[in-house]
Amino acid sequence: MNKNIQRENTQSTKIFDHRSLANDYRTLVPLLKKGMRVLDVGCGTGAITKDIANAIGPEGSITGIDNTKSFIESGQSTYATVSNMQLLHADIFKFEPEDRFDLIVSARVLQWLSNPLEALLKMKTLLRPDGILSILDYNHTKIEWAPAIPHSMRQFYDTFLKWRSNAGMDNEIADHLPELMATAGFHSIEVFNSDEYYDRSRTDFQAKTGIWSKVAGSSQMVEEGYLDDDLRLLAIREYDAWVEREAVSMTMKLKEVRGVN
Numbered sequence: 348m349n350k351n352i353q354r355e356n357t358q359s360t361k362i363f364d365h366r367s368l369a370n371d372y373r374t375l376v377p378l379l380k381k382g383m384r385v386l387d388v389g390c391g392t393g394a395i396t397k398d399i400a401n402a403i404g405p406e407g408s409i410t411g412i413d414n415t416k417s418f419i420e421s422g423q424s425t426y427a428t429v430s431n432m433q434l435l436h437a438d439i440f441k442f443e444p445e446d447r448f449d450l451i452v453s454a455r456v457l458q459w460l461s462n463p464l465e466a467l468l469k470m471k472t473l474l475r476p477d478g479i480l481s482i483l484d485y486n487h488t489k490i491e492w493a494p495a496i497p498h499s500m501r502q503f504y505d506t507f508l509k510w511r512s513n514a515g516m517d518n519e520i521a522d523h524l525p526e527l528m529a530t531a532g533f534h535s536i537e538v539f540n541s542d543e544y545y546d547r548s549r550t551d552f553q554a555k556t557g558i559w560s561k562v563a564g565s566s567q568m569v570e571e572g573y574l575d576d577d578l579r580l581l582a583i584r585e586y587d588a589w590v591e592r593e594a595v596s597m598t599m600k601l602k603e604v605r606g607v608n
């Protein structure tokens with residue numbers, strides 16, 4: 348693995364490790380019942396997966412899959428004692444388990460796929476009849492910062508959305524999910540607001556708002572000709588200063604969309 352990817356994976360591991368069911372997938376909590384058999388698609392390092400494992404109890408079981416090996420290895424080592432959870436290095440499009448699941452969850456994953464409908468169709472084949480699919484994802488075009496972020500980071504962010512869109516990713520996937528799920532054949536579709544709101548009263552305010560400096564830390568968009576490296580470095584400097592001195596809040600717009608098989 349090249350050094351850039353390794354560094355970015357290490358940073359992502361830290362971000363994913365701090366996630367929890369209560370803070371980062373809160374609308375799912377009422378759905379979880381003891382004894383359920385659950386699949387978590389794109390589980391990262393398994394932090395949310397482990398909380399779901401606790402909620403469904405020892406009579407339930409959860410499988411987390413992720414196609415990034417280092418995330419799965421990190422989770423396997425951190426949560427080795429969680430006996431009703433298994434973490435597997437697997438790609439959703441190639442995953443062929445023996446049994447069907449009562450519930451499939453997938454948080455912040457479809458935003459990265461150029462073929463989200465195919466992913467929903469694949470997940471549908473892994474659900475038992477009447478099983479439930481829950482997808483949690485962003486609308487990146489609706490993010491709110493107060494006050495406005497520096498112009499350099501605004502330019503970086505707009506370029507990031509263009510880069511994503513050119514790569515086939517849907518920046519507004521949260522708002523397209525109900526229609527996509529209906530197209531995939533799910534019924535009884537429900538939508539829950541799951542916005543992530545961060546203000547200075549939170550101890551993790553700097554870590555959460557600082558995510559955009561980390562995204563700008565990657566030189567991939569420079570290498571692909573989308574961005575001048577000076578602008579990227581300026582965006583990091585000015586945004587870090589904004590987080591430190593001026594930032595009041597950041598709201599990332601998310602929805603949980605649920606459907607029945």
Ligand SMILES: C[S@@+](CC[C@H](N)C(=O)[O-])C[C@H]1O[C@@H](n2cnc3c(N)ncnc32)[C@H](O)[C@@H]1O
Pocket residue numbers: 363366388389390391392395412413414415418437438439440453454455456459
């Ligand atoms: C932003 S992370 C979300 C991690 C975790 N669900 C959370 O909410 O913290 C997205 C994850 O999806 C995984 N992923 C992307 N495409 C995938 C695929 N085709 N099959 C399995 N996992 C995938 C990535 O490796 C990454 O760990």
